[in-house]
Amino acid sequence: MKYYIGIDLGGTNVRTLLVDEHGESYSEVKGPTECENGPDYVCDKIIKQIESLDTSVCGGLQGVEGIGIGAPGPVDTELGIMIMASNLPGFENYPVCHKLKEKFGLPTFIDNDANVAGLAEAVLGAGKDYRTNYFITCSTGVGGAFVVDKKLVSGGRGHAGEIGNMILVPGGYKQGALNPGAVEGEISGTALTRKGKEAKGDLVKHAGDVFKLAAEGDEACQKIVEEFIDGFSTLLANVAHTVDPHCFVLGGGVFKSKAYFWDELEKRFNSKIHVGMRNHIPLLFKEIDDCGAIGAAMLPMSQLD
Amino acid sequence: MKYYIGIDLGGTNVRTLLVDEHGESYSEVKGPTECENGPDYVCDKIIKQIESLDTSVCGGLQGVEGIGIGAPGPVDTELGIMIMASNLPGFENYPVCHKLKEKFGLPTFIDNDANVAGLAEAVLGAGKDYRTNYFITCSTGVGGAFVVDKKLVSGGRGHAGEIGNMILVPGGYKQGALNPGAVEGEISGTALTRKGKEAKGDLVKHAGDVFKLAAEGDEACQKIVEEFIDGFSTLLANVAHTVDPHCFVLGGGVFKSKAYFWDELEKRFNSKIHVGMRNHIPLLFKEIDDCGAIGAAMLPMSQLD
Numbered sequence: 337m338k339y340y341i342g343i344d345l346g347g348t349n350v351r352t353l354l355v356d357e358h359g360e361s362y363s364e365v366k367g368p369t370e371c372e373n374g375p376d377y378v379c380d381k382i383i384k385q386i387e388s389l390d391t392s393v394c395g396g397l398q399g400v401e402g403i404g405i406g407a408p409g410p411v412d413t414e415l416g417i418m419i420m421a422s423n424l425p426g427f428e429n430y431p432v433c434h435k436l437k438e439k440f441g442l443p444t445f446i447d448n449d450a451n452v453a454g455l456a457e458a459v460l461g462a463g464k465d466y467r468t469n470y471f472i473t474c475s476t477g478v479g480g481a482f483v484v485d486k487k488l489v490s491g492g493r494g495h496a497g498e499i500g501n502m503i504l505v506p507g508g509y510k511q512g513a514l515n516p517g518a519v520e521g522e523i524s525g526t527a528l529t530r531k532g533k534e535a536k537g538d539l540v541k542h543a544g545d546v547f548k549l550a551a552e553g554d555e556a557c558q559k560i561v562e563e564f565i566d567g568f569s570t571l572l573a574n575v576a577h578t579v580d581p582h583c584f585v586l587g588g589g590v591f592k593s594k595a596y597f598w599d600e601l602e603k604r605f606n607s608k609i610h611v612g613m614r615n616h617i618p619l620l621f622k623e624i625d626d627c628g629a630i631g632a633a634m635l636p637m638s639q640l641d
Numbered sequence: 642m643k644y645y646i647g648i649d650l651g652g653t654n655v656r657t658l659l660v661d662e663h664g665e666s667y668s669e670v671k672g673p674t675e676c677e678n679g680p681d682y683v684c685d686k687i688i689k690q691i692e693s694l695d696t697s698v699c700g701g702l703q704g705v706e707g708i709g710i711g712a713p714g715p716v717d718t719e720l721g722i723m724i725m726a727s728n729l730p731g732f733e734n735y736p737v738c739h740k741l742k743e744k745f746g747l748p749t750f751i752d753n754d755a756n757v758a759g760l761a762e763a764v765l766g767a768g769k770d771y772r773t774n775y776f777i778t779c780s781t782g783v784g785g786a787f788v789v790d791k792k793l794v795s796g797g798r799g800h801a802g803e804i805g806n807m808i809l810v811p812g813g814y815k816q817g818a819l820n821p822g823a824v825e826g827e828i829s830g831t832a833l834t835r836k837g838k839e840a841k842g843d844l845v846k847h848a849g850d851v852f853k854l855a856a857e858g859d860e861a862c863q864k865i866v867e868e869f870i871d872g873f874s875t876l877l878a879n880v881a882h883t884v885d886p887h888c889f890v891l892g893g894g895v896f897k898s899k900a901y902f903w904d905e906l907e908k909r910f911n912s913k914i915h916v917g918m919r920n921h922i923p924l925l926f927k928e929i930d931d932c933g934a935i936g937a938a939m940l941p942m943s944q945l946d
Contacts, residue, residue: 410917419917468797482884484794491885492773495918502879503913505811506871515878515913566811573820574807578883579787580796608808608820612715612724613800 339394341442342633343382343405344449345432347371347423350378352385353629354393354400357637359460361630363390371423375430382432383439402443402636403436406452406628410498413490416446445635449628450497451488454481455638456631457585461623466582470575471622472499474568475525475589482579487638499575500524504567523567525590531560547593565600572601573608576617587622594621644699646747647938648687648710649754650737652676652728655683657690658934659698659705662942664765666935668695676728680735687737688744707748707941708741711757711933715803718795721751750940754933755802756793759786760943761936762890766928771887775880776927777804779873780830780894787884792943804880805829809872828872830895836865848894852901870905877906878913881922892927899926 337356344351351366365385371378391397407427409420416433418424433444447455454471463469463483471481480497482489489496500520508517509527521527525543532540532549535556540546550557572584586594598619606614624630642661649656656671670690676683696702712732714725721738723729738749752760759776768774768788776786785802787794794801805825813822814832826832830848837845837854840861845851855862877889891899903924911919929935 410915466797468794480883484789489773489789489884492771492887493885493918493921495882495915496885498882498885498915500882501915502882503875506809506875513916570808570811574879575883577800577803577805577807578785578880579794580798580801580803582797610715610800610803610806611818613798616798 338401338637339391339399340401340633340636341386341389341403342629342631342635343385343403344628344632345369345378345382345405345407345424346628347408350382350385351629352382352389353633354389354391355630355633359456359624359630359634362393364629365389369424371425371427375424375426375432378424378427379430379432379435382436386436386440397440397442400442402445402640403440404452404632404635405432405444405446406449406632407446408449411446411448411490411494413445413447413494416444418446419494443636443640445639447488447490447635448479448494450479451481451490452631452635453587453622453627454483454497454585454631455488455634456624456627457587457622458483459486459634459638460630461585461627462620463583463585468579468581469583469585470579470581471497471585471587472571473588474523474586474591477526478520478524480575482581488635499571502571502574504570519567519571523564523571525588528560528564528590531563532557535560543590544593547596551596561597565597565604569601569604569608572605572619576609576613580613581617583618583620585620585622591621643706643942644696644704645706645938645941646691646694646708647934647936647940648690648708649933649937650674650683650687650710650712650729651933652713655687655690656934657687657694658938659694659696660935660938664761664929664935664939667698670694674729676730676732680729680731680737683729683732684735684737684740687741691741691745702745702747705747707750707945708745709757709937709940710737710749710751711754711937712751713754716751716753716795716799718750718752718799721749723751724799748941748945750944752793752795752940753784753799755784756786756795757936757940758892758927758932759788759802759890759936760793760939761929761932762892762927763788764791764939764943765935766890766932767925768888768890773884773886774888774890775884775886776802776890776892777876778893779828779891779896782831783825783829785880787886793940804876807876807879809875824872824876828869828876830893833865833869833895836868837862840865849898852898856901866902870902870909874906874909874913877910877924881914881918885918886922888923888925890925890927896926
């Protein structure tokens, strides 16, 4: 049996886990990130969490194969640094992998949290029986991950899966620094809530309300849901024609309402792809609930095998 | 030195080549496909071409590592068959790989011609110094290929790179069986020629005329060129956000006119991708002129290494 350490490095909390190659967890240490104290402070905290893990199952840290870190935002996986770190000020270009490698002498890898979640699903979750997986998470934002033979395709600068910035509706809604008509501005949970509030005011608190009101017959919300299904199925079709994954794995807050739209999404997606692909790319719902640290632990596993 | 056999199986001609691992060619046999005689006839012809190769450089066929076939249209790379074969009637589901493997006892692979051309560029051509390549060819149609670590990502049903059917302009022009507003209907050479003829009648014979007239100040053609640059840069940005390739390799008939639009395309593409990717994904022009059979020969090389 092989053992790995996974670290879920978030803006609020940081969590360190010892897991085996099947994703089973043996020991966990967590605490607030306190990133306002700077990256050296956070890095020391991670080191202490690793030292506090109960590693008796593998005879101590020398029985661990490697360390993986999941972090928010784009990452340069080759240099082992974060490129942007809006939720972790000071972590841009900070050599976090290098520091842990120096301290523990273990191979150490970093990737962004959507990639890490996608890897967990591909190795242990919904996509584990498929050679290639495209993972898409749709909640506040929209992110993705492409996994080939249980390895992440992170891309040249760690931006593979940054599908939230794909152009879905040329000249469409401009959200923040994204392209006009970008996926995230058109079909994210944030976009659904924005459109819902515009139409129904305080009746809509979050995306789920839009689906509920549409199902109850509200025409304005039905139009928003139709735009969502049309846009999401185009996103799926465009990714499918780019890499033809063996399956899609879908998750994120918006999919809490999946009962309202899953069947229609599947139908619409299949109508937008080449005949030879139709009904050959299953849409699967994600299986692993809390996949940040587990997925991070899969990073060294997917690189060292 | 390792040696491979590559077969460029087209609707008109079939061509068989003996090449080494550096793409150098040692012997070639070619002839008309005569596909009207059916797949068994064509398969026998391929077998005779292979037997007619001068394989003295590697001491006969036993010195060859494997055989690769490039074919038009989508291919099931795992089953070794063509899924659609509009230019090679009767080849749908025909076990061409199996027949050659049985005859010669060599590992035999098949993929579609855009994939094979992209592989040649990634292994020997413009993209050879980059870990991942996305190849795009834009002529009559638009096709692509994704190569990771010198291996093709063919996808679940061989449709990776079928980017001609990606939706670029929702509700746009409907060409044949493709999606309304698909890439091929909006920005292929065929689309440029169609739009040019609509605007300028017989003054436009092919896509190149549109670029020439635009450069001479024709406003209708300038509008068509602007739509092309806008659409092609969106295609590049969408693929970039999906897989973040280390480079793009671009080719095909439309790029004969690249002097008219290359700089603007590069600028527009960079304006549509995340800041962290900007100027990190070079657009490269393809280097290998006649890459069908050479690329096919790279198929076993990329699978057997």
